[in-house]
Amino acid sequence: MILLSLLWACSSQPVDRPSPGCPADMARVEGQAGPFCIHRHELRVEGDLGAKDQSASWPAGQVRVRKLVSAPGQDPSRGLSWYQAHAACRAAGMSLCTSQQWEDACDGQPGPGGREHPTATGALEATDCNINHPGTHEPALTGSSPRCRTPEGVYDLEGNLWEWTDPGRTGDDGLPLIDKRGGGHYSGDIAPCSKAAIGSHPPAFDGSIGFRCCQPVSG
DSSP states (O other): OHHHHHHHHHHHSOOOOOOTTSOTTEEEEEETTEEEEEESSOOEEEEEOOOSOOGGGOSOSOOEEEEEEOOTTOOOOOSOOHHHHHHHHHHTTSEEOBHHHHHHHHHSSSSSOSOSSSSSSSOOOTTTSSOSOTTOOSOOOTTOOTTSBOTTSOBOSSSSSEEEEBOSOBOTTSSBOOEEESOOTTOSSOOOTTOOOTTSSOTTOOSSEEOOEEEEOOO
16 A cells, blocks of 8 residues: 555656657747747755846856756755846856746747746645745745646746746846746735736845746757
């Protein structure tokens, strides 16, 4: 009976098969500007992220990232600014996901439309994702909510950590406007895939916000 229970538990976990043209820790998504790869999990960063506020020197060359880890069971990096997330992806030869890329990964549809939430069905039950838990002061380990997974194999796009994205816009001061997506573990309101927060913080803001990177499909 114990063996059968263990086999059932293993079979109930999602299987992340390699995506053509993407590294093993990234999933392929069909985007509005063409296919791209996105990290499956919120990232853990190893190395020096440099200054939180790069201001007029942005993009500064202060970042010395040794490794970006996108894997289940990791404590994702948080408390980093938009500048640092952008620079970490750049240092790794990738780019901070644009807001459109993030939304395409979340809703599974290039451009407008698609799923409302990043789950197999597009619906969201109360326990599917790590969200709307005001008493939870720390996010969960990556992949802790296996139902919070898109059919393409991207986890935790809803809840756990807010995620920095790049809307590709600048303000009147010449500094980048930022966006964050997906809601956090403490969020009282459940944010659908399409909910943007452009300009809600200055780029040097830090909080319970993480990130993931994107890159073109190879081959």
